[in-house]
Amino acid sequence: MPRSPEEGAGPGRLRRVGRGVVTRLGRAAVRHAGLLTLVGLGVALRVLATLAYVPAFSFADSFSYLEVARTGDAEVHRTWGYSGFLALVDGFLGFRYLVVVQHVLGVVAAVLVYALLQHRGVRRWVSCLAVAPLLLDGYVVMLEHYVMADSLYVLLLAIAVVLVLWHERPPWWAAGAAGAVLALGLLTRTVGLAVIGVVGLYLLVRLVRRTVGWTAVAATAVGMAAVVLPYVVWFHGHTGVYALSDYTGHFLYGRVAPFADCEKVDVPAGLRGLCPDGPEEERPNPDFFVWHPDSPANSGRYTDEDLREFSELVLRGQAMEYLGGTAGRTADYFLPGRTAGAHDSCAAYWWFPASHTHEAAGPLDCPAQLSRQGFELEPVEPVLRSAPADVLARYQDWVHTPDFLLGGLVVVGLSGLVPHRRRPRWRDNLDAVFCVVAGVALVAVPSATAVYDHRYGLPLLVVLPVAAALASRSWSRDRGAEAPAAAEQPPPVRPAVGSLT
Known part of the structure; x- marks a missing residue:
């Protein structure tokens, strides 16, 4: 006798659905075996870090974040x-679990970048290469172990890039969410303002080319305003100033004091005490000059x-020195042979300390320090x-992203601007240039306002591999083979490009 509809919807059907889900997951695992392998290795590194260093590393900024x-x-x-x-994690x-959360954020950022590249039709092996630094770079894992804003900002940047470039x-x-x-990201690290400016320019170009509408542009602006304006009002309630922070003068002074020459600048008598002593070198x-109690900025005599x-007087009077120094520091993030200079942040802050910590730090004598205070500033x-x-420590010595590779990614990302007889897809190249x-903006801003610091280059591992991967699509003769644009000949068994399941 034939089964009733009720019988067909019973346990047998559930088993068939379950087998179908398992089959699809198995096929997805095979297709994306490269990503799964990289994620597995990345997770293993992060587990090793949580076992080696308890509970986390602290930097000079960590105390104020916790306070x-x-x-x-x-x-x-x-x-x-x-x-x-931090308050949310504390709740x-x-x-003890803060670094676990931050390590998870790093892995999620890499998976999001991979999903974006697959959605955009980039070959799987290229997508794997693009996310390998985020998952395996020893400096990335190290910075995720710090009570610092970098790991959170990397995730927010990855989400923003995915939202901007997906559709x-x-x-x-999507535009409102991106905003x-x-x-x-701006409220996490103020360098995010540079990215907002670049996104605005990108949307303007697309608006001119009529590949994006006014609605999306307006939604992006509204999304930004919905977050920033309440914060500015809240900040004013605490400080009396409508701003994101109220320390701009200190940071600018820290940037110009190392090269300021008051013989070249007409400094008012009331500010002459800010002129630094001694030769520049x-x-x-x-x-x-920003933080030390002996700095003129912290003498209590100056607002x-x-x-x-x-x-601003120094910047106007010594503009070429300032611009040349800023350009040089920015270029250092992309050129080989960089060594720590007297005006740079100490490199050993971002080295995994071994059992012979001070020997690892060498003459710089600034090893990473484990936290001694946790949430509520309780001792740990x-x-x-x-x-x-x-x-x-030995792994990090060998497995990290060299500066010249970042420079190479810049060159590849800009390669679509070179005229070619077989014109590549315009949008891929625009997105790569974006x-x-x-x-470049992410490292130019701290170069202009602070010191050269290896950690400031961490967000480059989100955007530069994406740039190179998108630009590389135009090199392939069959670049449409994995692209969503090839929907006119849909494969009979494969799911839509970019699906991870």
């Missing part, structure tokens, strides 16, 4: 985004407005386990 997370007050030195993240987990014509909701995420780096006025007991720590410009 603001505890009090909920505005911080004049920096924006509140990462402190808000659900303990300090051929972005719908209003909100970009604004969250013997002066400390910008961090000293932030005074520091800004002095800095730091632990360094020698065996896994030594493995990670990612390159965003990457």
